[in-house]
Amino acid sequence: MGLLDSLAKQVLKRATITCVAPIAQHTYHLTFQGPDLADVQYTPGQTLNVFFDLSGPEAALRKRTYSIWQYNAEALTLELAVCTFSNGPGARWAQQCRPGDDVYFHGPGGKFILDTPTAFSYCLLGDVSALSHLYALRRQLPQAQSVFSLVHARTEADCFPDLDGTYPLHFAIADQLPATEVLAEVAAQGLSSATSCLFYIGGAQTLCVETRQLLRKQWQVSANHLKAKPFWK
Ligand SMILES: Cc1cc2nc3c(=O)[nH]c(=O)nc-3n(C[C@H](O)[C@H](O)[C@H](O)COP(=O)(O)OP(=O)(O)OC[C@H]3O[C@@H](n4cnc5c(N)ncnc54)[C@H](O)[C@@H]3O)c2cc1C
Known part of the structure; x- marks a missing residue:
């Protein structure tokens, strides 16, 4: 494992993938769970930066942004819907990850959220x-x-x-x-x-x-x- 990957593992949050389900022709529903999901400050519409391939043979640290479909503060779960149209590293990660795998992430963050809950x-x-x-x-x-x-x-x-x-x-x-x-x-x-x-x-x-x-x-x-x-x- 490279220095960058080792450092990343120390500073990022970690969860376990508990469920991976194909829900459409090009989309996987992923569920994460773990203690690092406690006390997460989340506003619906925020996203998560997911880091993967940390221990892969290429040892290349990869980051992709995914929208949080749902966060459950009691169950300490977080859900994403990851598409595979791109056939890029993120798509391959979603296709290949399995329950029990670790996932490293940063966030939530982002501003693509509802500003005014009272518009017409x-x-x-x-x-x-x-x-x-x-x-x-x-x-x-x-x-x-x-x-x-x-x-x-x-x-x-x-x-x-x-x-x-x-x-x-x-x-x-x-x-x-x-x-x-x-x-x-x-x-x-x-x-x-x-x-x-x-x-x-x-x-x-x-x-x-x-x-x-x-x-x-x-x-x-x-x-x-x-x-x-x-x-x-
Ligand atoms: C704020 C934000 C929220 C996001 N939320 C989600 C989310 O919830 N779910 C999700 O799946 N993605 C989401 N994305 C996109 C995600 O971050 C990746 O860009 C995407 O998954 C492609 O990553 P990749 O590594 O598979 O492909 P890349 O290597 O990044 O791209 C490979 C090629 O695929 C093309 N491509 C990328 N996406 C698509 C697409 N949808 N259809 C057709 N071609 C495409 C690219 O233009 C590029 O040519 C979000 C992005 C942002 C900025």
């Missing part, structure tokens, strides 16, 4: 890589709250429900999803007054950038009513 309406937009994040945000809002949504998935087999088995967000199944279609779809859901709505956009960088531009220029949404967080380029 909310609009949650993204793709499958941001789905668990959007579910965590949706759970913060009352059931009766006016919430518009659209999650881009290439196939139905890529869609998965929230942890309670429900599907509280709308999906668009398509190869490509231009920003114009995203906004046409939420308009069709009944979003008429964009100026009194808070928008949260996560996922592909192009989706975040283009949707944000359209909302600012065509829908006159002010910058402080809009949060866009690219999850991948």
